[in-house]
Each structure stands twice: as C-alpha cells, then as structure tokens.
Amino acid sequence: MNNIFKFFTPKDKKFQPLFEQAANNAVKISEALLIALNTSDLEKRKEHIKEIERLEHVGDDITHSIFLELSKNFITPFDREDIHSLASAVDDIADYIHASATNIELYNIVVIGDSMIKLAELLVEMCTDLEKAIKELRSFKNIRIIADACVRINSGENQADHICNLAIARLFDFETNAIELIKQKEVLQTLELATDKCEDAANVLESILVKNA
Template sequence: MNNIFKFFTPKDKKFQPLFEQAGSNVLKISEALFLALSTKDLEKRKEYIKEIERLEHVGDDITHSIFLELSKNFITPFDREDIHALASAVDDIADYIHASASNIELYNITNIGDAMIKLAELLVEMCTDLDKAIKELRSFKNIRVIADACVRINSGENQADYVCNIAIARLFEFETNAIELIKQKEVLQTLEMATDKCEDAANVLESILVKNA
C-alpha cells in the first residue's frame, strides 16, 4: 500500500530543493569554519568569520522557507515531524558553528589549538556526509548511501566528544590563565555541540529511512 501511495503522490518540488540548499549551505559554513581556524592570518580569519555569519543568515532564510511550506502544504514527501526535526537540526548546526566563530572573534582568541582545528575538520566530514545523505532523499534509490552516511556521522560525533574532553582536561592541567581557560573551554564545547546537532540530523535521516525505504 505504501508503494501504491507513493505512485499516486505528486513528485516533491518544494521541500527537497530546500533541503538540498540547506545541506549545501551548512557544508559551506563548516568549510569556512575550518579555513578560519586553520589560517594564521588574523585578517583572513575575520573574513572567514564574516562569511560564516552571512551563510548562517542564508540558512535561516532556507529554514524559514521550509517551515512556511510545511504550514501551507497538506501532502509532504515524508512525515511532517521529520521535516520539522531535520530542518531544525541542520539550522542548529549552522547556529553553533556561527556561535563558535563569533566567540573566537569576540573573546579575541588568537591561540587556536589543534583540538579546535580537529573539531572543525570533523564538522566538515560530518556535514559532507549530511549533504550527500540529504540529496539521496530525492529518490531513495541509494538508501545505503544514507545509512552509511549516518553511521559515519555518529562515529564522528563520538570522536568529537573524545577530542573535546581531552582538550578540556589538558586546559585544566596546563592553562594557568583562568580567563583564557574559560574562553577556550566555551569555544570547544560550542564546537562539540555543533557535532551533536549533526548527530541529531543523522538520527532524523535514519527515522525517515525506516519509514520510507
């Protein structure tokens, strides 16, 4: 019956393009973050952080469009709750990346440690997988791509937890400046929260996969 229903359901021309825009945008944000943290040039870092802010606003507009379509359309490509949850999770990733970058600038953090760069690298990998998985929602022809991406995202989040915990432990062991410790810890935890939101998005994708594959 589910296959028959899909046959008669009009092809989605609204939600999928918006989700693909959101996936592509959050990948761009993660890449800009990695570049911002990797560069030693403080002026270039400011430029990348400004680009992150711009892309975060783009993501907000896409999320708003998804919610607007959700309020206007009775028939949706998959469960309304999953649409809302996936859009929210992707938006949250962008928000936490933006918060991390903004705090680095606001707190005037110039010493970017290896742990921050590693977390940014993991975010790029996770957002790459998220972008690939979202594209596969268009047809569900390659469900293995979605499933494998979700596994890698979950693994990435576990790695991020470890990297963050070790980095904070070392801060308490070696950082003698209490203010610097607080600033570094705040950024590390915000970056780690961005990876948590990647895992949230993967969990929604797995839910969609189970219901629709």
C-alpha cells in the same frame, strides 16, 4: 499500500530542493570555519568569520522557507514532524558553527589549538556526509548511502566527544590563565555541540529511512 501511495503522490518539488540547499549551506559554513581556524592572519580570519555570519543568515532563510512550505502544504514527502526536525537540526549546525566563530573573535582568541581544528575538520566531514544522505532522499533508491552516511556521522560525533573532553582536561592540567581557560573551554564545547546537531540530523534521517524505505 505505502508503495501505491508513493506512486500516486506528486513528485516533491518544494521540500527536497530546499533541504539540499540547507545541506549544501552547512557544508559551506563548516568549510569556512575550518579556513578561519587555519588562518593565522587575524584580519583575514575576521573576513572568514563575516562569511560564516552571512552563511548562517542564508541558512536561516532556507529554514524559514521550509517551515513556510510546511504550513502551506497538506501533502509532504515524509512525516511533517521529521521535516521540521531535520530542518531544525541542519539550522542548528549552522547556528553553533556561527556561535563558535563569533566567540573566537569576541574573546580575542589568537592561537587556535589543534583540538579546535580537529573538531572543525570533523564538522566538514560530517556535513559532507549529511549532504550526501539528504540528496538520496530525492528517490530512496540508494538507501545504503544514507545509512552509511549516518553511521559515519554518529562515529564522528563520538570522536568529537573524545577530542573535546581530552582538550578540556589538558586545559585544566596546563593552562594557568583562568580567563583563557574559560574562553577556550567555551569554544570547544560549542564546536562539540555543532557535531551533536549533525548527529541529531542523522537520527532524523534514520527515522525517515525506517518509515519510507
């Protein structure tokens, strides 16, 4: 019966394009973060952080459009709760990336540690996998791509936990400036929270798979 319902349901022309835009924006903002962290020129870093802020606003607009469509449409491509949860999780990724970049600037963190860069690299990988998985929601023909992407995202989140915890432990062992320790710890934890949101998005995708594949 579910397959029959799918056959007669009009092809989604509203939600899927918006989700793909949101996922692509998550990739762009994660890449902008990695560039910012790898930039030693502080003025150039500020420019990249401004771009991160712009992309965060773009993400907000896309999320607002998804919620608006959700309020206007009775028929949706999958559960309304899953649409809301997926949109919120992708938006949260951008929010935490933006918060991380903003704090680096506000706290005047000049030297970026290897752990922050590793977390940023993981975020790029996880957001790229998220984009690949979301594109497959268009047809559900390659569910293995979605499932494999979710596995990689979950693995990435575990790596991020380890990197963050180890970095904080080293701060307590070697950083003698208490204020600097607090600043670094705050940014590390915010970056790790961004990876948590990637995992949240992956969990929603797995839920959608179970219900629709």
